[in-house]
Amino acid sequence: MATRHLFDQALEDLNEEIFRLGEMVNSQIKDAMTALDKQDLELANHVITGDLKVNELQAKIEEKCTLLIATQQPFAKDLRKIVAYFKISINLERMGDLAVDLAKISLRIGGEKLIKPLIDLPRMAELVREMSLQGITACKDENAEEAQAMAAKDDIVDHLYNQIFSELMLLMIEDPKKINQAAYLLFAGRHLERIGDYCTNISEEVLYVVTGKRTDLN
Template sequence: MPTRQKFDNELEELRLNILNLGEMVSQQISNAVSSLLNQDLELANSIVVKDLEINDLQAIIEEKCILLIATQQPFARDLRKLVAGFKISIYLERMGDLSVDLAKITIRIGQEKFIKPLTDIPLMCALVLEMIDIGLKAYINEDCGTAAEMSLIDDKIDKIYSGVFGELKDLMMEDPNKVTQANYLLFASRFLERLGDYCTNIAEEIVYICNGKRMDLNE
């Protein structure tokens, strides 16, 4: 097999691994929020266990990126693809960690009655999942324009988080008995806000693949 074709096949395998990792993380996030909304402790615990698979796949991607850089000595766009792929896998792994943190919030709250309707958390989750879906498609297609627009969705997440923060702060001031759960829900909202930021970081890596420039889409 010609060297270039072999390298292209390796890049395609890498892309598929990253796509698989992204889909696993997306499912973890969805399950984590579902476990919280339904106070499903069994589902929450399964998310903690599943995280090991995400860590293992990210390690495989990392090793492949390093091996290809070392043995193929790529340059220009090929090198950017490997560097960006490596960083995207790291961001996805960290997003997997945040899904575990969300699941642990479920475990800590347990079956305690919620102090407020959880309407904002599923809305934030839906936007995060939308960003992941758009980001993965933009990565596969190397769609720089679509990736850059992902920050607009992140702005929506930030706005919702700001509202949740104010609402929970007021609840804590009104009733000290609500402080503990309010803090848990505040952490859950913060984790989702951070997930949006990581999605934006992924978008920045896609832009980097396309034009070799580093852009801060969180500005």
């Protein structure tokens, strides 16, 4: 009985660490978008250096998952939880990497005047942040309905990216001098679109824990 209690506590601790990792990544995305919108190079550098803490926590979660599988030999839902936590942590870490890539775009543009007010990019960032929080909350609560609702929002993210792509391509055609910065902003949109995809992956893992079945939500 004591052994089972310790195992349950270890799973609960993992769940809490996944949530904390998600909050860290969410903050990274917010700061990276703010840095780009406000051309705040100091904040951009803060996002880049902050990635080390994200990586450290993900590595800690990975190590705990491996140790639990090796020492406890879990089965059924317990095993699904550990596998899902492991994969969710990887998706969150990759989202953190994309936040860093977004921050690096701010540094590449530097103090150059933006070719257009940023409207859809901040909308995308806000939406993927909402998705990521919804995803880790669904993980914490094992809420399949919440996970599916979050994944459905990825279509809106894709639509916003398509709008950004069309608008920036038109700007590049109209004024070749804007090509360089427009290309950077295209990359920014692509990074945010990829974050949305990783959020959807998190939803799939939550559904796997709850139902025991693999579901393709992308």
